[in-house]
Amino acid sequence: GQQVMQIPQYQHVQEGEDFTTYCNSSTTLSNIQWYKQRPGGHPVFLIQLVKSGEVKKQKRLTFQFGEAKKNSSLHITATQTTDVGTYFCAGVDGSGNTGKLIFGQGTTLQVKP
C-alpha cells in the first residue's frame, strides 16, 4: 500500500539553528499537507501544497512540494523554543478522491534555549 516516509525521526537543535524535515511518498500525491502536534496536544493543520514544485512560506517556515509530487520538505529558519513539537507530513493519494490522509512517522523537534 501507499507509504509516506519521513526523516529524521528526531532532531535536537540549539535555539537559532535551522531545521529541516523531509517527506517521501511511494506514490504520486494529489497534494501534501503538514501538521504540527505539540506535546500532549493534537495535530494542527499548517499548510497544504497542491502544485508540482510549489513553495509556500509562513514566517520562518518554508514548505516545498517536489516536481514529481512525491516528496516534500519543511524548513524552519532560526528555530525558537515555541517550534518544539512533532511535525507530520500527510499525503493525499493522487489516484483516489476520498480525502484520506496517509501520515508520515513525524519528526520530533527539540529546541535547546
Place this chain on the structure above:
Amino acid sequence: GAVVSQHPSWVICKSGTSVKIECRSLDFQATTMFWYRQFPKQSLMLMATSNEGSKATYEQGVEKDKFLINHASLTLSTLTVTSAHPEDSSFYICSATPAEGLYGSYEQYFGPGTRLTVT
C-alpha cells in the same frame, strides 16, 4: 473557525465494557470524518473513514465489530470501542473535513483526542 470537539477527553474503563467517544464539528459541516489511533511517540494510524449517512470504511486490520462508527449527522460521528481490552488503551483522535474546504480540498481539523485506559 473549523473547531472540532471530542468527548470525553479521557476515560478509564474496565476490561469487557464498551466506551463511546463523540466527535463534533462545532462551526462547520463535515462531509467526512476520520478516526485515528495514536500510540505514544508514534504517528497517527487511520482506523476508518466515516461519511454521513453511510457505513464507515475501515482500514485493513481494524475490526469493524470492535470499533463501531456511526456518523448520524454532518456534525457528529461516534466511535464505540466494544468489549474493551487493555490492548485497546490508546489515544483516539477524530478529524473532520469541511464540506467546503478552506484551502480547496481535504484539509482536516482534528479534535483534541480521547485518552482511553482499559484496566
